[in-house]
Amino acid sequence: MIYRLLAMNIDGTILQSNGKLHKSVKEAVEYVQSKGVMVTLVTSRNFAFAKRMAKALKLQTMVIAHHGAFIASSSDQAIFVKRIDEQIVQDIIRFLETFSCHIRIVHEKYSVSNVPLKNSIVTRAVIDTNSFSTYHHQFVKNLGEYVEEEQIHPTHIEIDFPDQKVAKEVKIALQNMFYEIDLYLYDNQLIILPNGVSKLTGLLYFCEKQKISLNETVAIGSDIDDLDFIEAAGLGVAMGNAPIAVRKAADWVTRSNNEHGVSYMVREHFRKQQPISFLEKINSIKKSSI
Incomplete structure (x- = not known):
């Protein structure tokens, strides 16, 4: 061959x-x-x-x-490029924020997370000195409010749970709520992708x-x-x-x-x-x- x-x-x-x-x-x-x-x-x-x-x-x-x-x-x-619809993102985040989990919304130019910090918003930028490209990692205290204001249109969402049992329950619930997304569970991490990706x-x-x-x-x-x-x-x-x-x-x-x-x-x-x-x-x- x-x-x-x-x-x-x-x-x-x-x-x-x-x-x-x-x-x-x-x-x-x-x-x-x-x-x-x-x-x-x-x-x-x-x-x-x-x-x-x-x-x-x-x-x-x-x-x-x-x-x-x-x-x-x-x-x-x-x-x-295939993205998750803004309204679906908002609905997903509202649902996820009822659980104890780390949520990361990923766009090709930046990501935003709900990791708790002392300040309400802290931004960190990773700069590639060879190509002068920047990828921003932003931490937000209230992720639900942020996505509603910014109308984020991401490629995918990553969620880490402290307990795999809860992760499985959330996966099943989201599958029943949205047909426009595909969900993949790897140990305690749940990946949400646009349908067919x-x-x-x-x-x-x-x-x-x-x-x-x-x-x-x-x-x-x-x-x-x-x-x-x-x-x-x-x-x-x-x-x-x-x-x-x-x-x-x-x-x-x-x-x-x-x-x-x-x-x-x-x-x-x-x-x-x-x-x-x-x-x-x-x-x-x-x-x-x-």
């Missing part, structure tokens, strides 16, 4: 446990790109962070961020735009929310540090992120593959001789 696309998660995959990007990942990406293989990132992280990682890896393609709800190139121009749908959109079959894709991840696109890809790869469920679903398990798992996978699966341009030339010759 010829693989034309390598899709990778960020946390626990290309990043080590210390949050750093090892040079072996950069070398692996450079190697597959030299063979004409396209490389993209598929992440739950915000686009500003994903763009920074893409720049470090010298990627020229679109990146899939915000759990698949926001797809864009390094130019910041959204190629695909996931890392897999983001990857499918990317493949359609690039005219690449999903069967021609190598997908590598380490989190539970990577499971769907790992199962769907032509070659699904799990990091050695991935949960058991992800490793069982994968076609192949590489080493952990601290043991250069991405680099090892690339050497094992791409070293025998000829450059895409050469393969296309051979294929063209075969067709013309028929």
Whole structure:
């Protein structure tokens, strides 16, 4: 099988446990790109962070961020974006504020949270000195009032509960209240996404735009929310540090992120593959001789 696309998660995959990007990942990406293989990132992280990682890896393609709800190139121009309606956001927040939980509303340019602080509103900005981009994390005392005044139109909402039982109850309640959203529960964290959005749908959109079959894709991840696109890809790869469920679903398990798992996978699966341009030339010759 010829693989034309390598899709990778960020946390626990290309990043080590210390949050750093090892040079072996950069070398692996450079190697597959030299063979004409396209490389993209598929992440739950915000686009500003994903763009920074893409720049470090010298990627020229679109990146899939915000759990698949926001797809864009390094130019910041959204190629695909799906949001949660403002009124639904307001209704969800009013409901969530009746529980003890940490709520984070995520937009591609900023996020706002209800983390309690001494001051009513405190803003923290994370600045990328390489691209001069800023991503704001804002903490608000009364989140319900804030979203009503600002009319936030986010890509997704993240909620952390101190108790998994409560998290499950809230998930069921929200499912019965709103058909316009999809909900995913990972331990004590509940993720709210616009209906029909996931890392897999983001990857499918990317493949359609690039005219690449999903069967021609190598997908590598380490989190539970990577499971769907790992199962769907032509070659699904799990990091050695991935949960058991992800490793069982994968076609192949590489080493952990601290043991250069991405680099090892690339050497094992791409070293025998000829450059895409050469393969296309051979294929063209075969067709013309028929």
